[in-house]
Amino acid sequence: MTRAATAKLAGYASLGALGLFAGIAFGRAELVVLATPFVLVLAMGLVAGGAPELDVDVRVGRSRVLEGDDVALDIGLLSASPVARVELGLAVPRDAVPEGDTSFGVTLAPGERRELTATLRFPRWGVFRIGRMGIAAFDRLGLFVFERELPATHLVRVYPREERLREIVRPRETQAYVGNLVARQKGEGIEFADLRLYQPGDRVRRVNWKATARRGSLVVNEEHPERSSATVLLLDSFAAARLGAAGTLDQAVRATAALAGAYLRRRDQVGLLSFGGSVNWLEPALGTVQLYRIVEALLDTEVVLSYIWRDIRVIPTHALPPKALVLCLTPLLDERMVNALVDVRGRGADVAVLEIAPEPFVRVGRDEQAQLTYRIWKLRRAVVRSRFRRLGVSVAEWRYGDPLEPVLEEVSAFRRYARAMRA
Amino acid sequence: MLFALAVRLSAGDYPGPAGVAVLAGLAAIVGGLLLRRGAVVTIGLGLLGVGYGSALIGKGLDPAAGLFAAGLVAVAELAFWAIEPGAAVPLRRAATGLRVLVVAAVVLGAAIAGTLLIAVVADPIRGDAGLGIAGVIAVLAIFAVAAVLVRSLRDGLR
Numbered sequence: 001m002t003r004a005a006t007a008k009l010a011g012y013a014s015l016g017a018l019g020l021f022a023g024i025a026f027g028r029a030e031l032v033v034l035a036t037p038f039v040l041v042l043a044m045g046l047v048a049g050g051a052p053e054l055d056v057d058v059r060v061g062r063s064r065v066l067e068g069d070d071v072a073l074d075i076g077l078l079s080a081s082p083v084a085r086v087e088l089g090l091a092v093p094r095d096a097v098p099e100g101d102t103s104f105g106v107t108l109a110p111g112e113r114r115e116l117t118a119t120l121r122f123p124r125w126g127v128f129r130i131g132r133m134g135i136a137a138f139d140r141l142g143l144f145v146f147e148r149e150l151p152a153t154h155l156v157r158v159y160p161r162e163e164r165l166r167e168i169v170r171p172r173e174t175q176a177y178v179g180n181l182v183a184r185q186k187g188e189g190i191e192f193a194d195l196r197l198y199q200p201g202d203r204v205r206r207v208n209w210k211a212t213a214r215r216g217s218l219v220v221n222e223e224h225p226e227r228s229s230a231t232v233l234l235l236d237s238f239a240a241a242r243l244g245a246a247g248t249l250d251q252a253v254r255a256t257a258a259l260a261g262a263y264l265r266r267r268d269q270v271g272l273l274s275f276g277g278s279v280n281w282l283e284p285a286l287g288t289v290q291l292y293r294i295v296e297a298l299l300d301t302e303v304v305l306s307y308i309w310r311d312i313r314v315i316p317t318h319a320l321p322p323k324a325l326v327l328c329l330t331p332l333l334d335e336r337m338v339n340a341l342v343d344v345r346g347r348g349a350d351v352a353v354l355e356i357a358p359e360p361f362v363r364v365g366r367d368e369q370a371q372l373t374y375r376i377w378k379l380r381r382a383v384v385r386s387r388f389r390r391l392g393v394s395v396a397e398w399r400y401g402d403p404l405e406p407v408l409e410e411v412s413a414f415r416r417y418a419r420a421m422r423a
Numbered sequence: 424m425l426f427a428l429a430v431r432l433s434a435g436d437y438p439g440p441a442g443v444a445v446l447a448g449l450a451a452i453v454g455g456l457l458l459r460r461g462a463v464v465t466i467g468l469g470l471l472g473v474g475y476g477s478a479l480i481g482k483g484l485d486p487a488a489g490l491f492a493a494g495l496v497a498v499a500e501l502a503f504w505a506i507e508p509g510a511a512v513p514l515r516r517a518a519t520g521l522r523v524l525v526v527a528a529v530v531l532g533a534a535i536a537g538t539l540l541i542a543v544v545a546d547p548i549r550g551d552a553g554l555g556i557a558g559v560i561a562v563l564a565i566f567a568v569a570a571v572l573v574r575s576l577r578d579g580l581r
Contacts (some may be wrong), residue, residue: 007461037533
């Protein structure tokens with residue numbers, strides 16, 4: 001611990017010196033008497049002002065929590081020597097909210113162990129380092145302060161709360177693997193698709209005897225096989241709109257976690273692609289482990305400001321497998337993301353866009369110019385949406401506070417309509 | 424005290440140098456408490472001492488000097504306690520109680536030491552010797568205080 005003198009020590013030293021000098025200079029014993037207590041206190045403080053032997057340990061209750069949960073920190077203090085006063089101040093990380101006291105003052109007897117508890121609430125997802133605190137121990141006379149700073153050594157991972165989705169956007173094409181989706185192709189399965197004439201190699205159990213009797217030649221059933229699908233959740237990390245504690249990136253992360261969980265529960269493959277100032281991806285895979293990988297990857301998502309022009313050539317092909325649905329969550333604030341989506345669509349991919357509306361996070365000035373600028377900005381956004389729709393890409397706007405399912409239904413409805421138009 | 428001062432001022436009884444120094448000292452102490460500056464509190468305490476010293480001009484040995492010293496150190500202890508960093512941190516009752524005991528002990532010790540010193544100096548037989556002893560102690564104390572100051576400047580001042 002580093003020792004420092006307090007203002008009291010300097011004050012007492014000054015008063016003692018002043019009184020003694022004045023007493024000698026003016027020949028008045030009374031002035032020496034005035035200075036005596038200050039000098040005696042200084043002397044006692046020097047004799048007894050040794051550094052305390054203080055041990056501090058910090059334990060975190062839970063290191064993995066959901067948004068809005070509390071995390072308790074247990075702080076243990078142990079001193080081998082008496083400490084007149086110990087003050088602790090726990091640093092509260094950004095985006096965390098203290099629940100109760102985070103500053104404490106205690107006195108310790110030799111060998112006494114004191115347990116203190118501080119609670120922090122994490123309303124927002126992310127990875128947080130906690131445990132940084134300043135410790136100041138004062139001697140009995142308040143002349144010296146012994147200080148130490150403990151670094152933040154504990155990691156708390158706060159996961160986004162996922163919204164349970166009953167309906168999600170269905171990919172147009174399925175993959176070759178077995179899954180829960182009824183494929184459009186014909187083959188072996190449960191759902192009846194069509195009848196055709198028997199061909200050598202068809203199994204006898206597939207023969208439709210009623211149709212065979214009517215036709216006079218062997219007719220077999222064709223079914224729609226059950227296949228899995230692949231979905232790539234494309235997260236826009238170029239830019240985000242934020243107002244206070246809420247923002248478009250928070251919405252996007254929560255929606256991504258919810259969609260990943262919903263698709264993986266259907267036994268579909270899900271991949272993640274964070275496209276922005278930095279590009280990170282997870283290849284589509286199945287199972288609970290993939291959900292954990294996606295959620296962990298989401299915790300590290302942040303908007304990295306970059307002016308580098310990025311296009312889809314930086315995305316490896318295995319991150320965007322063929323026939324996969326590319327579901328993009330974006331506020332459509334950055335032109336690079338718009339162009340990237342147009343390119344992906346141009347390569348024949350199945351693309352859908354969930355537009356996370358930035359308007360609720362925008363404060364518009366009241367003057368005429370600000371209002372005009374805002375209207376022009378909204379018109380430009382409408383042009384972008386129109387451009388996507390002409391390409392057959394569904395765009396649905398999701399506003400802050402609205403549930404996600406109706407927005408997904410809007411995307412699905414557009415895709416059904418677009419398919420009907422193409423047919 | 425302010426009321427008494429107002430009454431005396433209204434009667435045309437203006438304070439002398441001692442009174443002015445004491446009033447200035449009190450104002451500086453209050454200012455130091457409001458601004459939370461130890462240096463201002465120190466100046467205020469120094470001015471109180473100057474006021475007391477000014478009041479002694481032309482008078483003999485004051486037998487109550489010990490009590491004044493005890494009062495001055497009591498004001499100093501409480502003032503510096505109030506402006507200590509972290510003074511707003513809620514302390515457990517035991518910590519506050521212990522600090523009160525320490526302050527009381529310092530004040531009592533100051534009163535006793537001051538009274539004893541005055542008694543030694545006031546003795547007509549041993550008075551001169553007492554003054555000499557007090558002078559030696561003062562010189563030693565000056566060196567000790569200087570050493571403390573140098574050490575505190577080296578370690579860092581708060």
